[in-house]
Amino acid sequence: MSSTATKPEMGSNEEEAELRRGPWTLEEDSLLIHCIALHGEGRWNMLAKTAGLKRTGKSCRLRWLNYLKPDIKRGNLTPQEQLLILELHSKWGNRWSKIAQHLPGRTDNEIKNYWRTRVQKQARQLNIESGSDRFIDAVRCFWMPRLLQKIEQNSSSSSSSSSSVINMNSENSLSLPQGEFTDIAANHTSTTTTTYNNNNYNLNFPDHCSLHLQEPSSEISDKPTSTALIPQPLENYNNNNVWFNNPVQDHSYGMEGLNLEPFSSRTESNNYGIPQLDYNCQSSESDQWVLSSMGEYSLWNLDDM
DNA sequence: AAAAGACTCAACCGCGGAGAC
DNA sequence: CGTCTCCGCGGTTGAGTCTTT
Incomplete structure (x- = not known):
């Protein structure tokens, strides 16, 4: 095996000197599973010894x-x-x-890996x-609207006639339509994949940011489309509208040109002030998005997320 | 086909909190 | 109160895999 023995940091006895590191073997896995089945989780150092594993309790955990x-x-x-x-993450950070606990x-x-490899990568590419x-704004x-659109698409494709409208309720939280969503509901009473209950699952947006998806106008395309609106004006925000559309033929793959300027004019640093936006969201097959902002186009690739 | 670069994710590390003594 | 041990968390690493050139 490629795993190596390691010397313990404190070097107190021979047992510790034989501690293993690196990838776990099948045998080690089954020893650990067996031992936890007998004794339950917790007391990891004891568990490691009981199982006869040359691993730290930490490693076993x-x-x-x-x-x-x-x-x-x-x-x-x-x-x-x-x-x-x-x-x-916008609520609690890292x-x-x-x-x-909510997934x-x-x-x-x-989740940490997802954040580092996908979300932070996007941020780097945008120089944010x-x-x-600015990153939170993005x-x-x-x-988030793009993901909502994906959810909506999944929902409408899996349940053909049910509502595909995602509504804001009066508390500025987001109610998702019922559908064949896997169990992301925060309620832990169910351990199986369920249709989640939109009474239990709300996304909370800041007061000044409400959002809903509307059915697209049918003449644009027969592909699933949505219009997302964030209607509340920010007091000291200028009138620049930023909006999405999808000139699909644009094949520039860089994202450095993404213009977030309209978002940088907030005065309070700790709110998630979102400017008045009116953007058309239309997915292309390659899932590449083009942001139109004051005449500049750049690509926003959400598949990377 | 091979090399280089990019990406993923399992595993390790260090730190701090909690509890026992 | 101080010390020690255990546990859990967040940050980081690096081997393996995938993609691009």
Whole structure:
């Protein structure tokens, strides 16, 4: 195996000197699973010894929580899950374990990796410091609506006649239509994939930012489209409208030209002030988005997320 | 087909909090 | 109150894999 023995940091005895590191073997996995089945989770150092594993308790805990635990979900994050991550991260920042509590079956490690590899990558490409106001604006004004659109598309394709309208309710939270969504509901009573209850799942937007999706006008395209509106004006925001459309033939793949200037005029640093926007969202097959802002076009590729 | 670069994600590390002594 | 151990969290690393040239 490629794993190596390691010397313990404190070097107190021979047992510790034989501690293993690196990838886990099948045998180690089954030892750990068996031992947890007998004794339950917790007391990881004891568990490691009981199981006869030459691993630290920490390592055992990590292996169990991030990989072996039976209810762990595999596969790509769904748009719903991505949306929830964005929303919760805007609330709590890098509190990965807290965020993970609201995504049953997903681990903090997985969410952290998602954030670093996808979201922060986008930020880098846009020359935005992740976590900055501009970045938060970009997340809220572009990525979240796009994910909502994906959700809507999934919803309408899986349940043909049900409502595909996503509405804001009076508390400025977002109610998603019922559909065949996997279990991202924050309620942990269900461990199986369920149709989630939109009474339980709301996305909270700041007061000045409401959003809803409307049915597209039918003559534009027969592809799924939506219009998202963020109607509240910001007091000291100028009149520049930023809006999406989809001149599909634009094949410039860089995103550095994305113009976030209209978002940088906020006066308060800790609100998620979103300017008055009126943007048409129309997906292309390649899922590449073009932002039109004051005559400049640039591409916003959400598949990377 | 091979090399280089980019990406993913499992695993490790260091730190801080909690609890026992 | 101080020290020690355990546990959990967030940050980081690096091997393996995938994609591009």
